[in-house]
Amino acid sequence: MLEETLVLFRNIRTSRYDGTLDSYRKAGGYQSLPKALAMQPEEVIALVKEAGLRGRGGAGFPTGLKWSFMAKNTGKPSYLVCNADESEPGTCKDRELMLKDPHLFLEGMMIGCYALGCHHGYIYVRGEYFPAIKSLNKAIDDCYREGILGPKLLGGDYALDLTVHTGAGAYICGEESALLDSLEGKRGHPRVKPPFPAVAGFNSCPTSVNNVETLTNVTAILEMGADAYKSLGSPNNAGTHLVSLSGHVNRPGVYEVAMGVGLRDIIQELGGGVRGGKQLKGVIPGGSSSPVLRADEIDIAYDFDSVGKAGSMMGSSAIMVFDEDTDVVKLLHRISRFYNHESCGQCTPCREGTHWARQLLRDFLQNNGSERKLNRLQRVGRNMGGTTLCALGDAASMPIVSFLKKFPDDFRQYYATAS
Amino acid sequence: MEVFYIDDQPVPFEKGEKILSAALRAGLEIPHFCYHPALSVVATCRMCLVDVTDLGNGRPAPKLMTSCSTDAMPNMRVSTQNDKVQEGRELVMEYLLVNHPLDCPICDQSGECTLQDHSYAHGTGHSEMEYNKRVYGWRDIGTFVQLERNRCIHCSRCDRFTREITGTDEFGMFNRGHELTLDTFSDRAMTNHFQGNMADICPVGAITEKEFRFKRRAWKLRKVPSVCTGCSTGCNITIEHDRNEVLRLKPRENQDVNQWWMCDEGRLTYQQMNEREQRLAKPMGRVKGKLLQVTWQQLYDAVADRLEALKPNREQVVALVDTDSTLEEMFLLRRLLQEVFSSDQVFYPQQDWTQPESEFFIETLITTDKAPNQAGARLLGLKGSQEHDVISAMKSAKLLLVLGNPFINEQPLLDLAGTTELMVHIASRQSEWTDRADAIFPGQNHAEKEGSFLNKQEHWQRFWPALRPSRHVRPEWQILSELLHMGTATPVQQTPQFSQIFQQMTSIEHNLFGNLALEKLGESGISLANLRQQSDTLAQTA
Amino acid sequence: MFSPETQQQVDRLLSRYPIRRNALLPLLHLAQKENQGWLDSRWVNHVAELCEVSPTHVEGVATFYTMFRFRPPGKYHLQVCTCVPCCLVGGPEILEHLEHKLGIHAGHTTKDGLFSIEEMECIGACSYAPAMIVNEDYVEQLTPEKIDQLLDTLATTPQEQETHA
Secondary structure: OOOOOOOOOOOOOOOOOOOOHHHHHHOOOOOHHHHHHOOOHHHHHHHHHHHOOEOOOOOOOEHHHHHHOOOOOOOOOOEEEEEEOOOOOOOOHHHHHHHHOHHHHHHHHHHHHHHHOOOEEEEEEOOOOHHHHHHHHHHHHHHHHOOOOEOOHHHOOOOEEEEEEEOOOOHHHHOHHHHHHHHOOOOOOOOOOOOOOOOOOHHHOOEEEEEHHHHHHHHHHHHHOHHHHHOOOEOOEOOEEEEEEEEOEOOOEEEEEEOOEEHHHHHHHHOOOEHHHOOEEEEEOOOOOOOOEEHHHOOOEEOHHHHHHOOOOOOOOEEEEEEOOOOHHHHHHHHHHHHHHHOOOOOHHHHHHHHHHHHHHHHHHOOOOOHHHHHHHHHHHHHHOOOOOOOHHHHHHHHHHHHHHHOHHHHHHHHHHHO | OEEEEEOOEEEEEOOOOEHHHHHHHOOOOOOOOOOOOOOOOOOOOOOOEEEEEEOOOOOOOOOOEEOOOOEOOOOOEEEOOOHHHHHHHHHHHHHHHHOOOOOHHHOOOOOOOHHHHHHHHHOOOOOOOOOOOOOOOEEEOEOOEEEEHHHOOOOOHHHHHHHHHOOOOOEEEEOOHHHOEEEEHHHOOEOOOOHHHHHHHOOOOOEEEHHHOOOOOHHHOEEEEEEOOOOOOOOEEEEEEEOOEEEEEEEOOEOOOOEOOOOHHHHOOHHHHOOOOOEOOOOEEEEOOEEEEOOHHHHHHHHHHHHHHHOOOHHHEEEEEOOOOOHHHHHHHHHHHHHHHOOOOEEEOOOOOOOOOOOOHHHHHOOOOOOOOHHHHHHOOOEEOOOOOHHHHHHOOOEEEEEOOOOOOOHHHHHHHOOOOEEEEEEOEOOHHHHHOOEEEEOOOOOOOOEEEEOOOOEEEEEOOOOOOOOOOOOHHHHHHHHHHHHHOOOOOOOOOHHHHHHHHHHHOHHHHOOOOHHHOOOOOEEHHHHHHHHHHHHHHO | OOOHHHHHHHHHHHHOOOOHHHHHHHHHHHHHHHOOOOOOHHHHHHHHHHHOOOHHHHHHHHHHOOOOOOOOOOOEEEEEEOOHHHHHOOHHHHHHHHHHHHOOOOOOEOOOOOEEEEEEOOOOOHHHOOOEEEOOEEEOOOOHHHHHHHHHHHHHOOOOOOOOO
16 A cells, blocks of 8 residues: 655644644754754755755756756855746645745755855745745744844854745746746746856856755755665655645545655555546646656656656656546647647747647637648647747647547547537 | 858857857858847747757757857857758748738838748748737837837847847837737837837838838839938948939948947938939029029139139138038048148038947937038048137138038128128038029039048948939039149049049048058948058058 | 835835846735736836836736736636646636626626636646635635635625635
8 A cells, every 4th residue: 555755744744733933843843954054065965966856846857966057156146046936737736835834845945045055045936826925924034033044044154035036927937047037027038048047047146946845855855864865765766756636536635755656556545546436548647748648558656767768757746637538639728728828929839839739629629620630730739849948838749749649539539520 | 260060161150159140150041030149149939940960079969959049169060951950940930920911012021021031941831820810900109110010920129129229128028928919018109219220120021110111112122332421420321222212221230330220310311312302403603693504614614714813812712611521522622722722721510529328339329410521521631610710711701612511500601601702602402502602513412422431430431322313413522623623724634533533532641541442441441540550550561 | 106014015025136126026916916906007117116127128027927917806806727637627617607606707807896707727726626716815626516605705795804814
């Protein structure tokens, strides 16, 4: 029987834990930060590297390596910016942490700032997360009051400020360079890279952008050590991760599991299987942009590498399950509508392609489909991939290509019955 | 300089330079829309995709790269022609045209439209788009330009122009995704003085010049390099004309003078080139108190007779010259006075001028000196009105020569003109001087003749004739040269050539002009400081 | 233009960033809240002055993000998610139910100005779908019955009282 492995959720799963500074301290909080402050910043980075922590925002890039890219001695301040713009459909894990255990996350953020030599960290939270923003602001205020944050971090000689910055409704601002533009007070357009944020990020200063869950993991790594942390996951996929399970399951929710547990087990045992006793039709394994998997393709380990090998991505660990009664054309139309709505519009293929794909899919739903349009949809979808500045083009392309490949008959059915 | 290879051709590049920039400098073509050398790189149109077959380390790039944003590397190999690239371009072209109205028959940009050109060269010629296109209305966005948003391909050059070049930030992107538009803030008209440049850099017909709207098809226009006469900056321009009418002026790139730009005021000087009402069209002489039309020969003979009768001494000869006269004209006028009357009384309206101090280069293009050649008059040693007393010189004048229309706002001078024995006016346009003249030599306007100016920074640049002048007028340099021959009684062999006059000037004034031959003064001119440096080096080595 | 209390928040915000422009998004949020949930050109101009940028820039930014509105919303702004996970478990039906119940389409406000509906892309409550945001509060695991109950409560709440108070 698959059970949760509680590292990040250990407090949240404790009854009567309310996430306040008091209860966090009682649960042993703010013990990792002094450990970090006793180390040299480079040692902290080395430890994170050693632990094999990979970014939880979607790309799975090694965090320690990312931190080691930060430009040094530039004469400019450097910044740690936390990406809390959780917008990938299916993903709602960071919200849990910010709402229910903000200090666990903030401690990781503080350690990260110290490791990178930043004296000001920004937490970019999506604007719709009003409760999470309130919770974070309260936690930060408490930290200032208790002398944890401020000119003397935890009473030591390191000065650190943290600020919560509110986004305003743009999926694209989850892309790190667009997020930085947005944080600077501009339209959230992804930037040309290079230069990478580690060289020229927020206000052209060296910046590291890390996800909420990633930074929260840093607290755990400092606490348990690199080896213990590594032993939790599968090879090259260290630690635990928060899985947002949604769709047609009996018990949707956010679960913490070790990397590399079975994908089917997560759905069957944590999620309680497909609801209403229906048959499973497919799974979108890593947020709406990841290629869909059919029911017969999900007997895989759930970690970055294994899902990648199966032709999809684990992304932000958002599993969306759909049953046999699901109309995949309607589902794909809804996904396309999302990308059409969220395209920033600067690149030609994405701006025009996302709209075109949505129009084609609407035709199918209105019984105006045809073989010709199916081919065209395939071409429009494929052509958005790999031709744009940021990954949104790919994100819009992958679902279209994969749905057409995995469920071609569902699309044909539409115009077969119409004619 | 290190090299990389584009389609097996070696291309030199500077460290940190992008593929596209190096290619354009080497004269190679890679189609693009959003890239402009003056603006920041956004890499969003995706047209400049190339296939990097070798990154310089033996490995190919995983996918097509935008050449505008990819650093050139030593020994990199880039293909701009292979099937992969062609396919990529076809795809981008198809997407660009999905919502473009294809209203080329009624679009002013047609014929000089980058979208049209690239579509023809790289598009497939058909589209599978079968839905309604996005529709917006046209908008009046400023005094000089108009916006047709349906044609916009969202390259954002205009947005970056007001942000990075003029700093006025009055034009920008609104909404996002499929609804992305470029526009001004809540219907407010733009106020910057450089709006015409937005029409220039717009690769399609979205932003067009109001002055040119629906006047002529672009392919009818013939183009002649010239210099703007609007102020002492001397922006390099192209006179675009058809059927002997100038239709518009466009800036011509010159990194030493105006970069890529010119101001709207300068663009409007095209109207003066077409001006007919105020034109001095025929040679005239005063016969019994009345101005009558005469032949050129009659006019020369009459002037010669009067000079013989007057025999003015050097103090009794005064010449006034406007600072929009060319260097050659000023030179000839000075020579005329010197050689015929031993006089040096050539005055020009001297004025202090300023240009805005600004961190934005383009702002410095507009100076308060609204004539193109004050620096030339100063250099040739003519007498500036601030340092020399024109009025007292005029008081003793028997003979007055006026070239162009200087000092027309100075009533005392105009009044004194009536007291001279003989007044000669050489100009292309009427003015207060014309009524007071005894002999009127009709000249040619800027678009009709040849010449050279010295701008505010002593950058020396020439211009070429664009329009065909009336057969009754002659260029001022020719008139002055003929007067000189007449005065010095040297026989005229044949009508002089401009290049000969130029050669005379540079050899006589070789200290100033380094004996330069006309052909050497190319389309982008030459800085006198550089020229002096060169001749110094030459002198030293000799 | 800001009330003295909000002005304090504005000043505090501006002090948290290296350059004034960086505070643009949070300031627009404050302006919108101060102006009963929407922005007009007066506020755009005012925020532009505060951030030392052009009004064009502010308008460009404000129209980029979906949370800034240029029309007044209802007293209760119902933001219903119909994105992928919500779509799987009945989000669109919830929206339909709301529209039917209030007699308005998404994007509109009821005549009495009490309710407005907005159809949202993913609001990040996927594991608790279907969900919506009422002003600033999440209401999750929605059913038509729950909606009916909520609307009744909101409609009878005294006008001065806020839902999230």
